Amino acid sequence: xxxxxxxxxxxxxxxxxxxxxxxxxxxxxxxxxxxxxxxxxxxxxxxxxxxxxxxxxxxxxxxxxxxxxxxxxxxxxxxxxxxxxxxxxxxxxxxxxxxxxxxxxxxxxxxxxxxxxxxxxxxxxxxxxxxxxxxxxxxxxxxxxxxxxxxxxxxxxxxxxxxxxxxxxxxxxxxxxxxxxxxxxxxxxxxxxxxxxxxxxxxxxxxxxxxxxxxxxxxxxxxxxxxxxxxxxxxxxxxxxxxxxxxxxxxxxxxxxxxxxxxxxxxxxxxxxxxxxxxxxxxxxxxxxxxxxxxxxxxxxxxxxxxxxxxxxxxxxxxxxxxxxxxxxxxxxxxxxxxxxxxxxxxxxxxxxxxxxxxxxxxxxxxxxxxxxxxxxxxxxxxxxxxxxxxxxxxxxxxxxxxxxxxxxxxxxxxxxxxxxxxxxxxxxxxxxxxxxxxxxxxxxxxxxxxxxxxxxxxxxxxxxxxxxxxxxxxxxxxxxxxxxxxxx
Amino acid sequence: xxxxxxxxxxxxxxxxxxxxxxxxxxxxxxxxxxxxxxxxxxxxxxxxxxxxxxxxxxxxxxxxxxxxxxxxxxxxxxxxxxxxxxxxxxxxxxxxxxxxxxxxxxxxxxxxxxxxxxxxxxxxxxxxxxxxxxxxxxxxxxxxxxxxxxxxxxxxxxxxxxxxxxx
Numbered sequence: 001x002x003x004x005x006x007x008x009x010x011x012x013x014x015x016x017x018x019x020x021x022x023x024x025x026x027x028x029x030x031x032x033x034x035x036x037x038x039x040x041x042x043x044x045x046x047x048x049x050x051x052x053x054x055x056x057x058x059x060x061x062x063x064x065x066x067x068x069x070x071x072x073x074x075x076x077x078x079x080x081x082x083x084x085x086x087x088x089x090x091x092x093x094x095x096x097x098x099x100x101x102x103x104x105x106x107x108x109x110x111x112x113x114x115x116x117x118x119x120x121x122x123x124x125x126x127x128x129x130x131x132x133x134x135x136x137x138x139x140x141x142x143x144x145x146x147x148x149x150x151x152x153x154x155x156x157x158x159x160x161x162x163x164x165x166x167x168x169x170x171x172x173x174x175x176x177x178x179x180x181x182x183x184x185x186x187x188x189x190x191x192x193x194x195x196x197x198x199x200x201x202x203x204x205x206x207x208x209x210x211x212x213x214x215x216x217x218x219x220x221x222x223x224x225x226x227x228x229x230x231x232x233x234x235x236x237x238x239x240x241x242x243x244x245x246x247x248x249x250x251x252x253x254x255x256x257x258x259x260x261x262x263x264x265x266x267x268x269x270x271x272x273x274x275x276x277x278x279x280x281x282x283x284x285x286x287x288x289x290x291x292x293x294x295x296x297x298x299x300x301x302x303x304x305x306x307x308x309x310x311x312x313x314x315x316x317x318x319x320x321x322x323x324x325x326x327x328x329x330x331x332x333x334x335x336x337x338x339x340x341x342x343x344x345x346x347x348x349x350x351x352x353x354x355x356x357x358x359x360x361x362x363x364x365x366x367x368x369x370x371x372x373x374x375x376x377x378x379x380x381x382x383x384x385x386x387x388x389x390x391x392x393x394x395x396x397x398x399x400x401x402x403x404x405x406x407x408x409x410x411x412x413x414x415x416x417x418x419x420x421x422x423x424x425x426x427x428x429x430x431x432x433x434x435x436x437x438x439x440x441x442x443x444x445x446x447x448x449x450x451x452x453x454x455x456x457x458x459x460x461x462x463x464x465x466x467x468x469x470x471x472x473x474x475x476x477x478x479x480x481x482x483x484x485x486x487x488x489x
Numbered sequence: 490x491x492x493x494x495x496x497x498x499x500x501x502x503x504x505x506x507x508x509x510x511x512x513x514x515x516x517x518x519x520x521x522x523x524x525x526x527x528x529x530x531x532x533x534x535x536x537x538x539x540x541x542x543x544x545x546x547x548x549x550x551x552x553x554x555x556x557x558x559x560x561x562x563x564x565x566x567x568x569x570x571x572x573x574x575x576x577x578x579x580x581x582x583x584x585x586x587x588x589x590x591x592x593x594x595x596x597x598x599x600x601x602x603x604x605x606x607x608x609x610x611x612x613x614x615x616x617x618x619x620x621x622x623x624x625x626x627x628x629x630x631x632x633x634x635x636x637x638x639x640x641x642x643x644x645x646x647x648x649x650x651x652x653x654x655x656x
Binding site (some may be wrong): 004020069124128132445 | 630638646
């Protein structure tokens with residue numbers, strides 16, 4: 001029998017435990033103490049309780065940085081995973097506060113609890129190197145997100161989007177489980193490092209290729225890479241805005257991290273080569289194909305969108321393509337990938353926030369509904385300017401440096417193998433400027449429709465949007481603040 | 490020898506019943522499919538018994554053939570599946586399905602041809618209830634606990650989504 005130190009487990013999993021306890025407290029308090037409280041106050045109290053819980057978990061990680069490895073990779077805590085978990089929690093806090101002015105539901109207890117539980121799933125996902133925990137954590141996070149996407153009780157399109165998300169998600173989870181079982185069968189272990197050791201050299205047997213492809217299908221769905229992206233436009237457009245923002249930001253950050261981990265740790269040595277004429281099967285050619293498809297499809301389809309949230313969805317698919325470049329950069333690309341995914345998370349979250357405000361005011365989030373936003377809400381318009389330019393990758397903003405480091409990491413790997421893909425990515429990011437500027441043209445050039453009365457916007461979402469914009473600007477001007485700690489061994 | 494015979498019997502029955510779940514030439518009734526799913530589960534339990542995993546076999550019958558199938562039938566009765574019964578097979582679905590199955594079959598056969606089957610010794614199996622329980626509370630404690638959170642989420646979700654107006 002293997003001796004287990006339960007205290008060790010508790011110490012390593014303390015941040016997750018704090019958030020989980022917070023979720024249960026939220027459910028309990030909502031049920032026992034807040035039933036008779038008026039909705040607005042109830043929402044505020046629960047959201048603050050949730051945000052404080054996430055804050056407490058971040059504070060715990062900062063105060064007691066316990067590092068270690070529990071039970072051969074079941075739970076592996078390193079400084080990098082701590083930072084990624086911190087990013088997930090920060091995005092969760094912003095999502096919670098972003099819901100401050102929303103009115104899509106009356107069941108705030110369940111909403112906050114599910115958001116916290118999905119954060120717990122994402123945190124376990126980040127810090128495990130065991131196939132079993134990775135799969136279960138992925139399902140925990142996904143299941144909570146499906147429900148969050150369906151939270152708009154009165155809107156049939158929210159339910160439809162959630163159903164699509166759920167069906168796609170369960171099928172791809174099936175694929176992934178199939179691939180993981182093959183990996184286990186081939187290597188006899190569920191620990192990523194032992195799998196890498198058992199699989200050994202660059203020889204790729206067909207069964208391993210199947211395992212690789214099915215795992216890529218499962219995680220490709222989570223990161224919304226083409227051709228597994230079909231759910232994203234509907235969910236981004238129809239789910240309640242804060243839920244969509246969380247799906248687009250925190251879930252993406254954690255999923256990219258776990259994809260990078262599974263491939264570079266669990267299948268290290270099976271990279272292969274994606275060069276014309278000198279092709280070697282492995283996961284780099286696989287990801288290169290996914291990245292090229294995402295870059296092309298995401299950017300080209302975004303051009304014709306008339307709905308801003310749908311446009312952000314297609315741009316998210318394109319950004320998945322950029323981020324896949326970071327995974328192909330191997331271990332050296334990991335800090336660049338995490339930096340990009342984090343700043344991208346803040347940017348999309350802010351953009352969803354602005355879209356949600358416009359929707360509350362004008363009644364829709366089509367491009368034309370943004371007309372003249374700069375005259376009605378100069379600050380919100382400026383924040384949207386920051387987000388859009390950062391997504392397009394314009395210099396002093398975080399998006400530019402994110403892309404720069406990703407491309408550099410992809411080129412540094414092995415003698416310019418991926419040059420063709422980087423050139424494609426740079427070309428496509430020039431294309432993307434077109435549709436981001438379309439949004440800004442509506443905001444700054446087109447005159448506002450007459451008859452819209454000025455009304456105060458709720459202060460919580462406004463603060464969140466300004467905070468997100470500030471983060472994007474600060475991390476853009478001083479990328480080393482984050483990159484240095486991420487790259488630290 | 491008997492074990493081998495039983496293995497082939499159970500495996501063949503599992504495959505045949507599994508096929509009849511998704512493509513029954515005699516009936517398009519979903520309830521018939523569900524019944525064949527029950528049979529598939531039962532034969533799978535037989536396979537587990539042959540592997541000396543008695544606990545898993547019992548769980549397989551109790552949970553899958555029992556509880557989960559009752560739920561399936563319940564859902565089938567709640568949904569109106571007349572359209573499903575009338576549905577004809579589409580050429581597109583059949584072609585793409587056959588291509589996918591063919592590709593996977595090709596890969597598996599390829600691998601089987603390459604792998605030296607029967608060369609390895611039978612591994613020692615830890616299928617007894619006691620061994621399983623010990624593993625669940627030592628090595629697999631973390632996934633075990635995370636699954637319990639997962640079930641909580643499923644419960645909240647089911648209640649929230651299915652109830653029309655809850656306080």
